[in-house]
Amino acid sequence: MSDATNDLQQRAAALDSADPLAKHRELFALDDVETVYLDGNSLGALPRHVPERIADVITREWGELRIRSWDESGWWTAPERIGERIAPLIGAGAGQVVVGDSTSVNVFKAVVGAARLAPESRDEILVDATTFPTDGYIAESAARMTGRRAVPVAPGDLPAALGPRTAAVLVNHVDYRTGRLHDLPGLTAAAHEAGALAVWDLCHSAGALPVGLDAHGVDFAVGCTYKYLNGGPGSPAYLYVAERHQAAFDSPLPGWNSHTDPFGMTPGYTPADGAVRGRVGTPDILSMLALEAALDVWEGVSVEDVREKSLALTDFFLECVDAYVPRGRVTSVTPAGHAERGSQVSLRCEDGAETGDVMRELIARGVVGDFRRPDVLRFGFTPLYVGFADAERAARVLGEVLVGS
Template identity: 70%
Template sequence: MSEPTTQPQDAAVDPAPSAPASAVTADPAAVLTDRAAALDSADPLRAVRDRFALVPDEVYLDGNSLGPPTTQVMDRLSDVVGREWGRLGIRSWDGSGWWTAPERIGDRVGALVGAAPGQVVVGDSTSVNVFKALVAAVRMAPDGRDEILVDAATFPTDGYIAESAARMTGCTIRAVAAEEIGAAAGERTAVALVNHVDYRSGRLNDLPSVTAALHAAGALAVWDLCHSAGALPVALDGDGVDLAVGCTYKYLNGGPGSPAYLYVRRDLQPRFDSPLPGWNSHADPFGMAPAYAPADGALRGRVGTPEILSLLALDTALDAWDGVDVADVRAKSLALTDFFLESVTALVPPGRVETVTPLPHAERGSQVSLRCANSGEVMRTLTERGVIGDHRSPDVLRFGFTPLYTRFADALRAARVLADVLEGTP
């Protein structure tokens, strides 16, 4: 196995000037400690960390799976349960804004993924929204287009849903590497489902170029933003994306099982024919008509009664973004992952890990994946020692770097503990 390389390529951020070679040779850990302190001191996002309820003396690098709660969420949920539900009861659908929460909170999510208001609705799970988006895309496709392309490295559920959607719509399905999807699209392609960031490797796929290539072939693009929303800039409107989905419990910190979101580009909304028409997306939801008539706009993405407790927890979690520039988030993400990789190279015994995540910034999300032997046992030991990441079979350690609360000192501690664990692991 090769030693991880950490020299940034196509760097957007230079985290700090390198220390003299003699100093690194003498005591690399001390040099890295000084650099981490300097970087944390200069971090424009350092105060945002106080908005999160973090476990003391723990390095939480699993926000790419489940983000921690914000400090305000418990008070908000207590008020929702005790007052809005407990005292106002059904009156809260109007009086507390419950009924309009899916689109109101959808607009807040939309602001983080480059979507103007009126195009994002929050509700259901990512899997359900993938199904809606794919079937609706096939229904919008011209006659004769009966192929669905799917990212070959996609999260398994996306693949399962795509296969089911293909069976139900009479389409064939073809798995293609994400970087080859644009070239693979042809005259029979109706839609392609692509992950913006690969969940296992952390590879960032080229959303603008793939979308443009799909459009040139006459196909629609559905993007899964689960591992990019809240971690890096996304420009759904600017890049002409047709439909997009994503979860809210990772980098958006909405809580376990918090509802997902669905983006439908404004000009496509009149043609969006949901395969799950529910009373919440009816033009007259309380008319209880036997025939379905879809509402206008992004409301067509709704199905049933909104998940109010989870929705309002997410609403409060999004307050952590007040005053935060996504460009600063991306700059810190790249600097953090560069610094972690540099620390791993300096401290981990040579040959014990191999970097899976791409090194060029243009190809990297906000996680670092390392391949190593006995990765499951290694991650269990890391967790016992207060460094929380996760393991993906068969041999990948994943470390997610959420810039809103992760410090450079955390990245260094994680590399140090990893080095110690690997020193004592066969």
């Protein structure tokens, strides 16, 4: 073992033993010590207590109580109840977040909702051109269906592109590909100065860093729950509608769950007040209650502490990559500055290395990240269960793979 390796491993051990969040790893089913799981930015690990909870939901609540569970087991109110659990993680006060549907469907609600709050003369919806593709596709549809046009703009160019024609902007808080963190307070303020509304996609930031929706005056936000919130595969997404917009929020998907008296079953639609207006149809209870249980791991955790560890982890990983990977083989496309970094590190493979092959070899050696075509290796750092020794090992194995040893 080289001196550099020895030094980095000793530092990792020291950092792990000083880490106040280290004990949270025990809450997750991560018993395969031969694996370093760095894909929590795609699918969070399983919280250990979720299987028992869902067994009870299925066997007793569905199997025995059956229809009674809609009331007695609290199924009916799950979307708003779980919304309240997520709210503090994204800096939202009570009554503004509701869970249900996919992120794409919520982007549709949010962008149409925002567009309808703008005068018709504001006929453009600016869309982060680097966003996860579904946001762009859906924003295009929302624009078309509200008589607007969607205009893709690189996030850095957004302030200059805002103007009297802008109805709303849709921005991803953290770029899924590069891990770049966008300036939510600044872009929201710029949108407001231009008289436009700001819609944020929090898929890659919620649960990894403070968002501060209320503090920064965000208008609408959406996010998924299966990444840093560990809700399980395809767990339902959420919609945030700032309280000041709720009374005028005009959902394009006014399903019966958003009616003020859903069991009145009246032919006329009268929307409910509050976050519930963002509901649509019958909630997918199994997926939803797995998410609810998964959120228990956040008890007593501050998002600020999570952020501090996240930055320390990605700093340390980048340092280890620098030490272990021969110069010129990879380049980080994740910003070095903390203010611009999410909770993942993305490395571009240079000199023609096939990213897919590199990642497959990494996975075969127990380091699980993923890749995005054509040339980006992604490593997600979930502070609740990833440690510094994991970061060191991932970088070391990457170095071994790239030199072909």
